[in-house]
Amino acid sequence: MLEVKDIVLNRADKNILRIDRFGIKEGERVALIGPNGAGKSTLLKVLALLEKPTAGSIFFRGRRVTGANTLAVRRRMAVVFQEPLLLNTTVYNNVAQGLKFRGLGRADIDRRVNHWLDKLGITSLRHRTPLYLSGGEGQRVNLARSFVLEPEVLFLDEPFSALDFPTRVDLLEQLGELLVNTGTTAVFVTHDFTEIPYLTDHVAVIDGGSVVYEGGIKDILRGGVTVPAVRHLLGPYKKSAWMQDYIK
Ligand SMILES: Nc1ncnc2c1ncn2[C@@H]1O[C@H](COP(=O)(O)OP(=O)(O)OP(=O)(O)O)[C@@H](O)[C@H]1O
Ligand SMILES: [Mg+2]
Structure with a gap:
């Protein structure tokens, strides 16, 4: 592709x-x-x-x-970066913005934005401004803003x-x-x-x-890959107790 x-x-x-x-x-x-x-x-x-x-x-x-x-x-295509870079308007408008640029009608925009606010569990934040969102909430808005574009x-x-960590795992599972x-x-x-x-x-x-x-x-985590960058990156995990049974 x-x-x-x-x-x-x-x-x-x-x-x-x-x-x-x-x-x-x-x-x-x-x-x-x-x-x-x-x-x-x-x-x-x-x-x-x-x-x-x-x-x-x-x-x-x-x-x-x-x-x-x-x-x-x-x-x-759509891109999600570490920093949400949200606009100083409502969460709803942030998610709707890309579709407005693409010239979609109001009803279509409303349907798609509501769908993705719901999917990401942020419907209740729709009228809030991003300034006071938590990091996790901000990244949910950021994901909604990308998914609403239905990127290929x-x-x-x-x-x-x-x-x-808990927020990260939660978002990784949902993503x-x-x-x-x-x-x-x-x-x-x-x-x-x-x-x-x-x-x-x-x-x-x-x-x-x-x-x-x-x-x-799995091949990497089981230690079967010998390229130096992989060995280097795995170093810290090998020291971490809960990974001991997984990594050789
Ligand atoms: N415009 C630029 N001018 C000069 N050097 C650059 C430019 N853009 C990136 N680099 C350099 O290219 C290298 C790769 O950068 P890149 O941001 O892609 O790394 P990365 O793998 O994403 O690193 P990190 O894990 O820190 O995010 C780095 O040494 C960076 O300093
Ligand atoms: Mg980088």
């Missing part, structure tokens, strides 16, 4: 990404994991057509993405990293369910292996601007 080939991305004389090939199939959910500065966010932005690589090609549903069709393809691909860059139920193709950036099983089995490990491993989360 979405594929990049021979991607090189340089910024300020520094090579940030070098990827021969990376792709995601329709309905698939892939987690991108890697150390700080590995290039996860940059790859996500390249895939989401928010950052233009220095060289290389991007294909969406088999068609090459060019200057002429970038905007049309972008409209079929949803990108999430460490969406729950700033949240407390996992929503992605499965809507069949949405998704790319999820995290630096925490324990978040991945809620959403997918499929992991791509990024290190030094390249994809150094692609495979199953």
